[in-house]
Amino acid sequence: MNFLMVMRLVLLQSWQTAHVALRALRRNKLRTSLTALGIIIGVASVVAMVAVGNGARARIESQVASLGQNLLNIFAGSTRTGGVFAGLGSASALTLGDAEAIRREVPDVVAISPEVTTSAQAIANGRNWQTSIVGESPDFLKIRDWKLASGSMFSDRDVRTTAKVAVIGPKTATELFGPLDPLGQTVRVKGIPFVITGVLESKGAGLNGQNQDDRLIIPYTTAMKRITGDRYVRSINVQVVSSERMTAAQDQITSLLRQRHRLTADKDNDFNIFNQKEIADTANIVTSVITLLLGSIGSISLLVGGIGIMNIMLVSVTERTREIGIRIAVGAQASAIQLQFLIEAMILSVLGGFVGILIGLGVARLVQALSDFKPIVSLGSILLAFGVSFAIGVFFGFYPAQKAAALDPIDALRYE
Amino acid sequence: MNAVAEGSNVAPVIELRGVTKTYHSGEVEVHAVRGVSLDIVRGDFVAVMGASGSGKSTLMNILGCLDQPTKGAYRLDGRNTKELSRNALASLRNKKLGFVFQSFNLLARTSALENVELPMLYSVPVVSYRERRQRAMRALERVGLADRRGHLPNQLSGGQQQRVAIARALVNEPELLLADEPTGNLDTRTSIEIMGLFQDLNDAGLTVVMVTHELDIAAYCKRIVIMRDGLVISDERNDKRRIASQERAALDQAEQKAQLA
Numbered sequence: 152m153n154f155l156m157v158m159r160l161v162l163l164q165s166w167q168t169a170h171v172a173l174r175a176l177r178r179n180k181l182r183t184s185l186t187a188l189g190i191i192i193g194v195a196s197v198v199a200m201v202a203v204g205n206g207a208r209a210r211i212e213s214q215v216a217s218l219g220q221n222l223l224n225i226f227a228g229s230t231r232t233g234g235v236f237a238g239l240g241s242a243s244a245l246t247l248g249d250a251e252a253i254r255r256e257v258p259d260v261v262a263i264s265p266e267v268t269t270s271a272q273a274i275a276n277g278r279n280w281q282t283s284i285v286g287e288s289p290d291f292l293k294i295r296d297w298k299l300a301s302g303s304m305f306s307d308r309d310v311r312t313t314a315k316v317a318v319i320g321p322k323t324a325t326e327l328f329g330p331l332d333p334l335g336q337t338v339r340v341k342g343i344p345f346v347i348t349g350v351l352e353s354k355g356a357g358l359n360g361q362n363q364d365d366r367l368i369i370p371y372t373t374a375m376k377r378i379t380g381d382r383y384v385r386s387i388n389v390q391v392v393s394s395e396r397m398t399a400a401q402d403q404i405t406s407l408l409r410q411r412h413r414l415t416a417d418k419d420n421d422f423n424i425f426n427q428k429e430i431a432d433t434a435n436i437v438t439s440v441i442t443l444l445l446g447s448i449g450s451i452s453l454l455v456g457g458i459g460i461m462n463i464m465l466v467s468v469t470e471r472t473r474e475i476g477i478r479i480a481v482g483a484q485a486s487a488i489q490l491q492f493l494i495e496a497m498i499l500s501v502l503g504g505f506v507g508i509l510i511g512l513g514v515a516r517l518v519q520a521l522s523d524f525k526p527i528v529s530l531g532s533i534l535l536a537f538g539v540s541f542a543i544g545v546f547f548g549f550y551p552a553q554k555a556a557a558l559d560p561i562d563a564l565r566y567e
Numbered sequence: 568m569n570a571v572a573e574g575s576n577v578a579p580v581i582e583l584r585g586v587t588k589t590y591h592s593g594e595v596e597v598h599a600v601r602g603v604s605l606d607i608v609r610g611d612f613v614a615v616m617g618a619s620g621s622g623k624s625t626l627m628n629i630l631g632c633l634d635q636p637t638k639g640a641y642r643l644d645g646r647n648t649k650e651l652s653r654n655a656l657a658s659l660r661n662k663k664l665g666f667v668f669q670s671f672n673l674l675a676r677t678s679a680l681e682n683v684e685l686p687m688l689y690s691v692p693v694v695s696y697r698e699r700r701q702r703a704m705r706a707l708e709r710v711g712l713a714d715r716r717g718h719l720p721n722q723l724s725g726g727q728q729q730r731v732a733i734a735r736a737l738v739n740e741p742e743l744l745l746a747d748e749p750t751g752n753l754d755t756r757t758s759i760e761i762m763g764l765f766q767d768l769n770d771a772g773l774t775v776v777m778v779t780h781e782l783d784i785a786a787y788c789k790r791i792v793i794m795r796d797g798l799v800i801s802d803e804r805n806d807k808r809r810i811a812s813q814e815r816a817a818l819d820q821a822e823q824k825a826q827l828a
Contacts (some may be wrong), residue, residue, distance in 0.1 A: 163693040171688065178676050477672045480633060481686040481735070482661020484654045560633045564672065 165494075168487060172494040175471075183499065186463040189456030189509060190503025190543065194536045197449030198511025202526035203518060204442030209527055211438050215431040217354055217363075219295040221394050222427035223401055225253075225387040225408070228420060244421045247371075249411055250387050256407055259400040262290035262390040267374045267381060273327060273367055275338040279324040283366040284340055286374025286384075294390045302334045302349030310370040313377070317345040321353045322364035338367065343377050345369060397428050453536075456503065457543035464496050464551035475555050476563025489556035496548020497541065504540030508533055579631065580742055580774050581607040586639035587797075588625050593651065599625040601797035602639070609742070612769045613776045614785035614805075617794035625749065626794070627778050631664055631745050632656045644742055661689055665736025669748035671728040673720040673735075680716040683707055683734045690739065700717060706734035735766060737773075741791035744768065746777040750784050756818065762787040763811030787811060 176183045227244040250265040267286040272279055289304050291297070303314045317338060324333045324347075337344045345367070354363045375381055391400040401424050408422055468475070475488055515526040588600040600622045607613055617623040628634035629641055632648055641648045644663055651659065660666075673682045683703040687694040694702070707713045710730040720728055729749060736744055746765070750758035766787060769775050777788065785791050786809045793801040 153717075167688050167693070174677075473672065474674055477674065478685070478689070479657070480631070480660065480666050480672075481689065482657050482739075483658075483689040484657045486654075487689055559626050563669065 162281065164257065164487065165490065168304045168490045169494050169498075172491050174273055175467075175491075175495060176498060178185065179467075182225065183285060185239070187499050187503035187506065189459035190453070190540050191456075191507040192447060192499050194504045194507025194540050195457040195510035195514060197446060197536045197539075198508055198532055199514035199518075199526070200227040200445035200449045201442060201532040202511070202515040202528045203524075204438070204445045205529060205532075206518075206524060206526035207441055208435070208438035209224075210524070211434045212431070215427070215434055217296070218427055218430075219297075219388075219390065221391040221397060222294060223389040223391060223397070224425040225249075225389065225404065226423045226425070227383065228383065228422050240308065243265050244412065245384050245387055246382065247375075247384065249408060250384065251388065252407060253387065253404055253410060257389075257400055257403045259392045259403070260389050260393050262293045263286040264294055264387045264388045265384040266373045266388055267371055267379055267384050269374070269379050271340050271351070271378065271396075273323065273338050275327045275333075275336060275339050276329075276331065278327050280323060282320075282323045282326075284374065284378055285366050285368050286371035286378070287368050288371060290390070291368065291388075294388050298352045299349045300352045301332075302347070304349055305370055310372050313372045314370060315343060315373060316348050316369065318349040318351060318368040319347050320351050320364045320366040320368075322362055323367055324350055326365075340367065341378055353509065378391050394428055397426055401426055449540075453539060457500070457547040460496055460499055460543065461547035461551060463499075464492060464548055465554070467495070468492065468551050468555045471555075472558060472563045472566040475558050476560050476566065479560040480564060485556040488558075489552045492552035492555045493548045496551070497544035500540045500544030500548075504537050507540070508536060511536070521552030579606040579608045580644055581605065581776070582640070582642040583629075584640040584642075586626075586629060586641060587638040587706070588622070588629065588634070589637045598797055600629070600636070603794075603797075603799055604639075605792065605799065605802070607774065607776060609774055610769070610772055611774055612765070612787075612789040614788035614791045615776065615778045615794060616780060616782070616785050616791060618780065620796075621793050621794040621798040623778050623794050625747060625797075627747050627776075630743075631666060632660050658691060659775060661686055661691075662739055663742045665733075665739070665741040665744045667732050667736050667744065667746040667749045668731070669751040671720070671725075671732045673728055673731055673815075675720060678717050678719060679707065679723065679731045679734075680704070681713060682720070682731055685735060686739050702738055703734070705739040707731070710734045710739060724757075725753050726760055729753065729757075729761055730764065733761075733768075737768070742774060744773055744775045746775065747775060748779055750781070755764055758784060759811050759818065760820070762809075763815060767812050783809075 156411065225245065245265075247265055250263060253260055254263045264287045269284050270281065271284050273282050274280075275283075288310060289307055292299070292304055299318065300321065302318070304318060305314065308314075309316050319327075319333055319338070327333070328336065333347045333350060338347060338348050339345070349369070351364065351366075369378075371384065375384070389400070389404070391397050405420065405424060409420065412421055414421065478484075478488060512528060515528050517526060518526050583603050583605040584770065586600055586603045587598065590597040590599055603622075603626060615623045615626060625634065629636055630643075632643070633768055635649065643659065646659075648656065648659070666672075673679075674685065680700070680703050683706050684699050687702065689700045704713060707716055710733050712727060712730050712734065715723060715727060715731075718727075720731070729752075733744075733749075744765075745775065749765075750761055753761060761782065765775055765777070769789075775788075777785075779785050786805065786807070788805055789808065791801070791805050792799055
C-alpha cells in the first residue's frame with residue numbers, strides 16, 4: 152500500500168466513524184443539546200464579553216482622543232483653606248505672562264491657549280440659557296482637535312483688541328436660536344453683546360460626563376476684562392509637537408514656571424500639569440483589565456462546559472459498554488472506538504462553539520440596540536472561541552475515549 | 568478421543584494444543600480451562616456442552632479471539648493467535664469469525680439493516696456505502712428477513728432478532744461461526760427454526776461451533792464435545808442427528824391438526 156492509499160483509507164474510516172458518532176448524538180437529542188449548552192454559554196459569553204470590553208476600550212479611547220492631540224493642561228495649584236481642598240485652578244497663580252513665556256521659551260509647544268471659564272446667562276432671540284462662558288485663544292480649535300460646523304474662529308487680532316465676538320456650541324445654539332442660523336446674531340452675556348462668528352461641531356459628552364457642546368467661546372482677553380474681571384487664568388492648554396516630546400516639554404514648562412513664580416527648591420509647585428498621554432495610558436490599562444476580567448469570566452464558563460462534556464462522555468461510555476463490546480467483537484480496532492468517542496466529543500464542542508458564536512454575536516447586537524454603547528466583535532475573539540471549543544472537545548473527550556477503547560470485550564459484552 | 572472422522576487429511580480450521588486459561592480472582596487462581604486439545608475441520612458443526620463452570624464459555628472466548636490462552640497454542644486457519652497484535656486479532660474477528668450471542672447483542676435504536684452492516688464499518692480495506700448496503704441486504708435475505716430491514720430490534724421477535732444477529736455474523740463471509748447459547752432465550756419452536764438455519768448454513772459449507780447446555784439442541788450438531796472442570800471428557804460424532812427442517816414440517820402438521828380439532 153502506498154502513502155496515498157493509506158491516506159484514503161484513514162480518511163474513509165474517519166468519515167465512517169464520524170457518521171457513527173453523529174448517529175449516536177442524534178439518538179440522544181436532549182442530552183446532546185444540554186451538553187452542548189455548556190459550551191454554547193461559554194463561547195457566547197467569551198464572544199459577547201470581549202466585544203463589550205473592546206467597545207468600552209474604543210469608547211474611552213475616542214473620548215481621550217477628543218481631548219486633543221499631545222495635550223498638556225497646566226492648572227493653577229489648589230488652595231487649601233484650613234484643610235479644605237478648593238479644587239484645581241482655584242489659586243490665583245497663572246498669569247497671561249506665564250502663557251506668553253511658555254509660548255516664547257518652550258520650542259516644543261506648537262499651540263497655546265490660556266483658559267478662563269465662568270458660568271453665566273446668555274440672552275438672545277428673546278431666550279435665556281445658562282451656559283459656560285469660556286475664554287480661549289484661536290489655537291483652541293487646533294489644541295482640542297475641534298472643527299467648526301459653520302462660520303470661522305475669531306482671530307489673534309480679536310484677542311488683542313478684546314473684540315466682542317463668540318463661537319457658539321451646537322447645544323447652546325439650539326437652545327437660544329432653535330432652527331435659526333446663529334451666524335451673525337448677537338448674544339448678550341452680562342449685558343455685553345457678542346457677535347457670533349462660528350458654530351462648533353458636536354462632540355458629545357467629555358470624559359467627565361459634561362456636555363462639551365454647551366458653551367460659548369470668546370477671546371480670553373475679552374473674558375478677563377469684561378466678564379470675569381480676573382487678572383489670572385484658570386488654566387493654560389498647550390499642544391506639544393509630538394507625543395515623544397511630551398515629557399520633555401512638561402519638564403521645561405515646570406522649571407520655567409517654578410522660576411517665574413520664584414519657587415525655591417524646598418517648595419512645592421503652585422500649579423499642576425496634566426499629561427494627556429498619561430490619562431490615555433491609565434485609561435488603556437483600565438480597559439485592558441476590564442476586557443481581561445470579562446474574558447476570564449467567559450473562559451471559566453468554557454472550562455465548566457468542557458468538564459460537562461467529559462462528564463457526559465464518561466456516562467455515555469459506561470452506558471454504552473455493551474455497544475462497545477459488540478463493536479470490538481465484530482472487529483473494531485481500539486483506535487476506531489477511541490476515534491468514535493473523540494469525534495463525538497469534538498462534534499459536541501464544535502457544534503456548541505458554532506451556536507455559541509452566533510448567540511454571542513446576537514447578545515452584542517442586543518446590547519447595541521438597547522443602549523448607545525457599541526460593542527466591537529473582533530474576528531480574533533471568534534476564531535479564538537472556536538479554536539478553544541475545538542481544543543476542549545479533544546482535551547475533555549480524550550480520557551473517555553481512551554476508557555472506551557481500553558474496555559475488555561468479554562466484560563463489555565456481559566455488562567448489564 | 569478425538570473425533571476428526573471425515574477428511575483427516577484436510578488442514579483443520581481450528582487447532583487447539585494444550586490450551587489452559589487461568590484467572591486470578593483476588594488471591595485465588597481459577598483454572599477455567601486446564602489443557603484442551605481439539606481440532607475442528609472445515610464444514611464441521613460442533614456443539615460444546617457442559618454445566619456452568621465447565622470452562623465452555625472461556626473456551627468459546629478463546630476460539631473467538633476475545634481472550635488469549637494462558638498456555639498452549641490456538642491456531643485459527645493456520646495462524647498462531649498468540650503471535651498476533653490486538654489490531655491483527657480485531658481484523659481476524661472481523662474477517663474470519665462471526666459471533667452469535669444468547670442475548671442477540673444488537674445495537675438498540677439501530678435498524679436491522681444497519682446492525683448487519685456493522686462489521687463492514689470496521690473492515691480493511693474500506694467497504695463502500697453501496698456495497699455495504701448490498702451485502703447487508705443479501706445477508707438479511709439469507710436469514711429470511713429482507714422485508715424487516717428497516718425494523719428496530721425492539722420491533723422484532725426474539726427469533727427475528729437472533730436471525731438479524733446471524734446475518735450480521737455472516738456478512739463478512741467468515742470461516743467460522745461461533746454461537747454462544749444461541750437458543751438460550753428462545754422458545755422451542757423458534758429454537759428449531761434457528762437450528763434449521765444453522766444446519767442450512769452448515770450444509771452450504773460454513774463451519775459452526777456452538778456452546779449449549781441443552782442436549783436436545785446439541786442433537787442438531789454433527790459432533791458433540793462435552794467439558795467438565797476445564798477438560799474435554801467426551802468428544803463424539805453425533806449419529807442420531809436431528810434434522811430441523813423435518814421437525815418443523817411435523818410441528819406444522821401437528822399444529823394444523825390441533826386447530827382443526
